[in-house]
Amino acid sequence: MFLSVFDVFKPGIGPSSSHTMGPMTAAADFLDLLRGTEAGRHVAAIRVTLHGSLAFTGRGHATDRAVALGLLGFRPAEIEMDEAERRLADLARHKTLKPDTLPEIAFDPACAVVFDFGPPLPGHANGLILTASGAAGDPILCETYYSIGGGFVVTAAQLEAGTSPPSAAADPRLWPYPFDTAAAMLRMAQQSGLSIAAMKRANEAVSRSAAEVDAGLARIWQTMNGCVERGLSQDGELPGGLHVKRRAKRIREQLVRERGSNTAQPHAIADWLSVYAMAVNEENAAGGKVVTAPTNGAAGVVPAVARYYLDHCIGADVGRIPEFLLTAAAIGGLIKHNASISGAEAGCQGEVGSASAMAAAGLCAVLGGTPAQVENAAEIALEHHLGMTCDPVAGLVQVPCIERNGIGATKAVAAASLALRGDGTHFMPLDNCIAAMRQTGEEMNAKYKETSLGGLAVNLPEC
Numbered sequence: 001m002f003l004s005v006f007d008v009f010k011p012g013i014g015p016s017s018s019h020t021m022g023p024m025t026a027a028a029d030f031l032d033l034l035r036g037t038e039a040g041r042h043v044a045a046i047r048v049t050l051h052g053s054l055a056f057t058g059r060g061h062a063t064d065r066a067v068a069l070g071l072l073g074f075r076p077a078e079i080e081m082d083e084a085e086r087r088l089a090d091l092a093r094h095k096t097l098k099p100d101t102l103p104e105i106a107f108d109p110a111c112a113v114v115f116d117f118g119p120p121l122p123g124h125a126n127g128l129i130l131t132a133s134g135a136a137g138d139p140i141l142c143e144t145y146y147s148i149g150g151g152f153v154v155t156a157a158q159l160e161a162g163t164s165p166p167s168a169a170a171d172p173r174l175w176p177y178p179f180d181t182a183a184a185m186l187r188m189a190q191q192s193g194l195s196i197a198a199m200k201r202a203n204e205a206v207s208r209s210a211a212e213v214d215a216g217l218a219r220i221w222q223t224m225n226g227c228v229e230r231g232l233s234q235d236g237e238l239p240g241g242l243h244v245k246r247r248a249k250r251i252r253e254q255l256v257r258e259r260g261s262n263t264a265q266p267h268a269i270a271d272w273l274s275v276y277a278m279a280v281n282e283e284n285a286a287g288g289k290v291v292t293a294p295t296n297g298a299a300g301v302v303p304a305v306a307r308y309y310l311d312h313c314i315g316a317d318v319g320r321i322p323e324f325l326l327t328a329a330a331i332g333g334l335i336k337h338n339a340s341i342s343g344a345e346a347g348c349q350g351e352v353g354s355a356s357a358m359a360a361a362g363l364c365a366v367l368g369g370t371p372a373q374v375e376n377a378a379e380i381a382l383e384h385h386l387g388m389t390c391d392p393v394a395g396l397v398q399v400p401c402i403e404r405n406g407i408g409a410t411k412a413v414a415a416a417s418l419a420l421r422g423d424g425t426h427f428m429p430l431d432n433c434i435a436a437m438r439q440t441g442e443e444m445n446a447k448y449k450e451t452s453l454g455g456l457a458v459n460l461p462e463c
Contacts, residue, residue, distance in 0.1 A: 002175050002203050003333035005326055009220045009302075010151050010292045012076035014284035015397040017296040018126050018342055018450075019054060019061030020076075022147025027070025029153065030130040030143055031099050039141035043132040045106040046071060046097070048113045051127040052120030053344035054147065056451040060240060060395025062287065064113040067128070071097055071107060076151060081289075105132075123159045124148055125344035125449060149342030149350070150294045175203045182334055182375050182430040189371035196361070196371050197326035204326075217322040224280075224291050224303035231279025231288075238285045240396040248279035269312060273413060274406030277304035281402040294332040294341045294354055297390075297397050300405035301355035302328055305363050305412050313367065324362035331361045331378045331430075338431070339438035343390035344450040346441030352408040353385030353437065357430075359412035364419050372424025379430040380415035386433075387440055389448035391455030400456055 012021040027048070034040035048067050050058050058064060065088070069079065072087045088109075091097070095108040106112075121127030124146040132141040144156035154163070177192070177199035179185035189196060204213045232252050238244045252275050258264040277300030284290045284299055293302040306324055310316045332341070335354045340346040357378040364377035385408070393399040447454030 002178055003329070003336060004204060004207075005200065005220075005329035006216055007152075008150070008292070008294050008329040008332045008336075009224075009325065010077060011220075011223050011289065012151055012292060012296065013079055013081070014287045014290055014296055014299075016061040016063075017151040017292045017299075018147045018149050018344060019058060019063045020066040021151035021292070021296065022126065022149075022153050023050075023054065023063050023128055023145075024066040024070040024074065024076055025151065025153045026128055026145035026147065027067045027130065028073060028075050029070075029145070030132075031071060031073065031102065033143060034132060034141060035101055037141060039132055040102055042134045042140055043103060043105055044135045045133045045137070046112065047131045047133065049116050049129045049131075050113065051116050051118075051129070052125040053450045054126050054128055055115040055117050056453065057392060057395030058115055060392065060452070061397065064109060064115075067113055068107075068109045071099075071105075073099060081287075121146070121156075123156055124342075125446070126342065149340060149345065150292050150336065151296075174206045176206070177203055179330075180334070180337055182378075182434075185330065185334070186371055186375055195323070195327075195365065196330050196374055197323040197365060200326040200330045201322075214322065217325055220291060220325060221306070221321050223289065224293070225307070227280050227283050227288065227290050227299075228276050228303055228307055229279075231281075231283040232275070234282070234286075238282065238396075238398055239287070240285070240394065240398065242394055242396055242398055244285075244396075244398045244402075246282045248275050248282055251275045251278070269308075270410050272312065273304055273308050273409045274403070276307045277301055277405040277409045278402050280304065281397070281405045285396065285398045285402065293328075294336065294358065295343070295351045297343060297348075297401055298351040298355035298405060298408065300402075301352060301408045301412060302359045302362065304405070304409040305359035308409070308413060309363055309366060316366075320366040324366050327365040327374060328358035328362035332358045334430070335382070335434055335437075338434045340441055346437060347388055347444050347449050348390040348404065349382075349385045349388040349437050350441060351390065352404050353382050353388055355405075356385060356408040356412045356415070357382040359409065360415040360419070363413060364416040367416065367420060369416070369420055370424055373419045373422065375430050376422065376424050376426045377416045377419035379426065379428060379433045380418055381412050382430070382433050382437065383428060384411055384415075386437055387444075389444070389455045390450040391448055391457045392450065392452055393457050393460065395452045395457075
């Protein structure tokens, strides 16, 4: 198993990697499928049916909008928002798609995207079916897609065959360090004398030059850090109807005023961590550009801890950010391979819990931790998110998601610090903790897995 760092960290738009980026990709893939078949010559209309969590929280996650964007030919990594908004407005007026090399296709976003609130499709909680019809209204091509978390999409056939989604990684038989468990990762680190980041980099080098890896990591960090800065500079109300106000800018201004004064509290460092994470997730909630880390709903944790390292740790070096990201991606890949990063599949333990483990590992590494200490840091962070539900109010990635990223970041720093105080030996291995997360997710009631049918989502204060 090897997920490239560029699979784990992908640029995209908010508010959700599974409910926005995934369906957008699926819709764009369906257009490509039409182009490669005889049905593409005869298509006259397209209909999309959303199932499971995509139906229950799709409106709050803008899934219908994402599908329309995909059918307009946009993909998450390359989307230009001004052009996208113009094309969406044109589609709403004319209700017609004009894709390259295909006939004009009837598609009314208001009625051609159907929210099916019945049982989910059998393969995954996030399922969608795209159907192309001919001029007489008869179906001529149908494909089922599953958005499996982190922006990854597979067809029903791929899921049944156990085929991974297209990856930026090379043939696994060529990977010098093909670890698929934490135990294998530690064993290979001990045998090679390399850090986790160095092994990860060696795997990346199979399909990319060193310069390409460095440039790609620099772009990831530039996008992450840019998102932090945008979030720290914006105020106003987030979209969606909950009237949630942005807070990151105001909190940052308070912290700057208090810095060095006799009113500053020692715990203000935790507020800095939280505000970095909240800035990212406020941007995500507003539909801005973010990086999956490993998902959009948990996108604030990793950049927040990286910023904490740069801004507040003694001896911090921006040149070690690639090491941070590579280490974090190694842990994220293990969790995705052996459990899940999907809130609809595992609850928020799979999103913010995974992100916290990734960030803890990255911070531990750049603060001088050994591979054993890094594994310990990831385990501590993940362990203390086990059982966390995904219950977004009104299906929006706002309450409790924005604050939850801040708390996940503080847990990551605490976990890294505890691990660095030890020698790497500990009672509960990371592999067992990941297995416990998978089992907990399997047994968790669907009400608490991104359906907004339970938990905080149905316990609102009376106005």
